[in-house]
Amino acid sequence: MSPGITFSEVKKVFGEGASSVHALGPVDFHIEEGSFVSLLGPSGCGKSTLMLMTAGLLKQSSGTISMGGGEVIGPRTDIGIMFQDNTLVPWRTVRGNIELQLELRGLSTHERRDDIHRLLRSVHMEDFADRHPYELSGGMQQRAAFCQAMVHEPKTMLLDEPLGKLDAMTREGIRRDLQSLWMQEKPTVIFVTHSIEEAIQLSNRVVVITPRPGIIEKIINIDLPFPRDFDVKNSPEFAAYVRETQEIFRSYGVI
Amino acid sequence: MASFKGNRFLAMLLERARHSWMFVAFFIGFFLFWEYSIVWFDIPRYILTPPSVVIEKGAADLDRLLYYTYVTGLETTLGYAVAVILALPLGLAIAFSSILKRTIYPFIVCIEMVPKIAFAPLFISWLGFGLLPKVIIVFLVCFFPIVLNAILAFNSLSEELTMFTRSTGSGVWRTFFKVRLPAALPQCFVGFKYAAINATVGAAIAEFIGSDEGLGFYIQIVTGNMRPDLAFAGIFFLTLLGMCLFGMVTLAERLLIPWHISIRRAK
Secondary structure, rough: OOOOOOEEEEEEEEEOOOEEEEEEEEEEEEEEOOEEEEOOOHHHHOOHHHHHHOOOOOOOEEEEEEEEOOOOOOOOEEEEEEEOOOOOOOOOEEEEEEHHHHHHOOOOOOOOHHHHHHHHHHHOOOOHHOHHOOOOOHHHHHHHHHHHHHHHOOOOEEOOOOOOOOHHHHHHHHHHHHHHHHHHOOEEEEEEEEOOOHHHHHHHHHEEEEEOEEOOEEEEOOOOOOOOOHHHHHHHHHHHHHHHHHHHHHOOOOO | OOOHHHHHHHHHHHHHHHHHHHHHHHHHHHHHHHHHHHOOOOOOOOOOOOOOHHHHHHHHHHHHHHHHHHHHHHHHHHHHHHHHHHHHHHHHHHHHHOOOOOOOHHHHHHHHHOHHHHHHOOOOOOOOOOHHHHHHHHHHHHHHHHHHHHHHHOOOOOOHHHHHHHHHOOOOHHHHHHHHHHHHHHHHHHHHHHHHHHHHHHHHHHHHHOOOOOOOHHHHHHHHOOHHHHHHHHHHHHHHHHHHHHHHHHHHHHHOOOOHHHHHOOO
């Protein structure tokens, strides 16, 4: 099997019999190692479900998912995971929360002190290492959560709407930080979002998923150079990608 | 530096006084009203006595009051401590066992509906007038709120944190001590505090029903002797006892989960 992540005939049905809900699939596609792929679709299309199945935290009803050459059969520990509601615990500082990822894995926190500092610096959080999450704004909390999800240097990052609860201006800044983190560490990223612009700005490829049952309508390759800053969004190429994506959702009556 | 600190302390006192003077004034006013209304309305002394007499007569009977405070305090503390020691592990076990959740948990919820105080006469008839029946009543009053809050506490880890810990491959114990236990403590303390408030109630009522010492016994006897002054003195020490227990639980909360207090303040 090839490196990266491969989905073959992946399907998810919740419940059984007459009351069962066909949530997703069948889904077939491949994500190259080191690429940034967005799963884009309306609420309830099964994009989060697909991400959780990739993490091995939810079992697919049929089909197979393979990651890094091995089939996903249980919770994967070689990933970094992040949700809309972050997993920072209130009794630890930002640094303590990043160290929690290492401690739960039985890794030394001492050896990685420099790594933690470097990560914090790349998201402009080095001055807030000793603050508790409740002392930080929502945007800063998510920046800290990125560091928590990356400190063990996972080859795959699974991000479930990590910017979903932030205001539009904060999102702009964090997208830039997220992009630079990705360019620096080059993990394979699956990024779940329902923001068309966000998906296009950040990704190598955007996987457009239809309303339930979610199936892949189209995979759009985004041929724009990285890093993609604010100016890129004003380019005609960017606008064309946005239009192309919007057309799909319009045809489904989503927008 | 010392004077600076002193000034800050003074400033803090002034700030507190500014916020709470109305409460203090009302408090003083209440006791003044009590003191003088007895004269104004010509209330007989065997019905109600002014606070000044409560202090005077209470001080004269201080030895007995202090000893009975010790007796009731012992019953309360023992019953409370046993409740915490037994309820916490049981709550934990129920939270993590689907079998216990389907057997013991509904049973506990049903028992919680029963007023535990109603068992007091039975326990006294079974076990006599001594310490044990009172400890059991206090235990029963405290046990259920602690168990029920512990079950809630250990079951309410967010789905995100649950998935996060699973993705780290962390073992059961490591996850428990690093994530589940600290996350559960605030809700556990809800139970501890509720139980602390009710512990002295249980002890006093158990003493009303059958006892030859303790503050509940004292209040009942002096009321029978038409001595409301001493009854109020007994109530004062019972209140003090309850406040001490609650104060200690609050102190433990501050020491164990300071981050939780800070969040409450920040909000």
